[in-house]
Amino acid sequence: MKNTDVIIIGAGPVGLFAVHQLGIKGLKAVVIDNLDKAGGQCIELYPDKPIYDIPAVPECTGEQLTTRLLEQIKPFKTEFFLNERVDEVYKDKENWVVKTNKDKEFFAPNIIIAGGVGSFEPRKISLKEAEKFEGKSVFYAIKNKEQFKNKKISIFGGGDSALDWALELSKFSKITLIHRRNEFRGGQHTLSKIRKLEKEGKIFIKTPCQIESLENDKELKSITLKYDDGKTEKIHTDVILGFFGLIMKLGPIAEWGLNMDKKTIGVNPKNFETNKKGIFAVGDICSYPGKLKLILSGFHEVALASVECFKRARPNEKYKFEFTTSSKTIQDRLGKK
Numbered sequence: 001m002k003n004t005d006v007i008i009i010g011a012g013p014v015g016l017f018a019v020h021q022l023g024i025k026g027l028k029a030v031v032i033d034n035l036d037k038a039g040g041q042c043i044e045l046y047p048d049k050p051i052y053d054i055p056a057v058p059e060c061t062g063e064q065l066t067t068r069l070l071e072q073i074k075p076f077k078t079e080f081f082l083n084e085r086v087d088e089v090y091k092d093k094e095n096w097v098v099k100t101n102k103d104k105e106f107f108a109p110n111i112i113i114a115g116g117v118g119s120f121e122p123r124k125i126s127l128k129e130a131e132k133f134e135g136k137s138v139f140y141a142i143k144n145k146e147q148f149k150n151k152k153i154s155i156f157g158g159g160d161s162a163l164d165w166a167l168e169l170s171k172f173s174k175i176t177l178i179h180r181r182n183e184f185r186g187g188q189h190t191l192s193k194i195r196k197l198e199k200e201g202k203i204f205i206k207t208p209c210q211i212e213s214l215e216n217d218k219e220l221k222s223i224t225l226k227y228d229d230g231k232t233e234k235i236h237t238d239v240i241l242g243f244f245g246l247i248m249k250l251g252p253i254a255e256w257g258l259n260m261d262k263k264t265i266g267v268n269p270k271n272f273e274t275n276k277k278g279i280f281a282v283g284d285i286c287s288y289p290g291k292l293k294l295i296l297s298g299f300h301e302v303a304l305a306s307v308e309c310f311k312r313a314r315p316n317e318k319y320k321f322e323f324t325t326s327s328k329t330i331q332d333r334l335g336k337k
Helices: 013-023 040-044 062-072 128-133 160-169 188-199 251-255 295-313 328-333
Strands: 006-009 029-033 079-082 086-092 095-100 105-108 110-113 119-122 152-156 174-178 203-206 209-217 219-227 232-236 239-242 246-249 264-266 279-281
Touching (some): 006 095, 013 029, 013 040, 013 062, 188 203
Parallel strands (some): 006 029, 029 079
Antiparallel strands (some): 086 095, 095 105, 209 219
């Protein structure tokens, strides 16, 4: 059994920043994630997609953000347990025991759940024949946009992901944007840019319609769309990108006796503690009045949760707030000589 001050469940941006906030307070943490790498949704869903709402960082990709956060926490030499799922959580006096699917056990007074939306998988095209092309011609996420250069691409969806990628990939490929409704849910600014490119003949928009079939001869050749009025249209296509949203699965978290609110965990916004003493929830998985699902909100949440973690991990020490700019103790922990 491994003893530590805090067990962090989830290695996304908020979980990584939790390591930093705990580390500058002198607390040790371990991080457990069921993905095979750190980064969470940022790496799994949009490693190449620009992020614009990180303070003091005008633009970065999900991969760049993850790399910078990992660099920031290097001084704390945190252990990561990736490709592991937390299966069991139970109380042992004032502490918590966490067991994973690989039979590892962790013991700590604090748990921070930074699991994003839990386990997630994309909603997929309902056509059976689409399955054999997954990862070859049919994709539900983009990890390397270079592989889509100079292709005829059909993008399905009406939200931000579909619009953003239509805009980005139109720089070097022929894009057809397809949606089952005439109205798009994505950002108005992005949609305006796409409409401009449509007028210039650089993006083609097909609505309201859905995919009816795909034609192939070992490789994907074309797809057939069916419009709401019953008409059909064949489109030559090398690649299908489907952005139909995600199916969220909380998995074992839903069975831990926490105060669940639909698929999120209710918390006290003073310290982001759940109804279980010593278990905290931060990031997209937590809910409270006024909650905004933003990475920067998660950063704020772990800053406050880490204070309560200190009080539980060091009950005989008085917590003293210090600025990183003026505290020699914090600078020593960060390796700043």
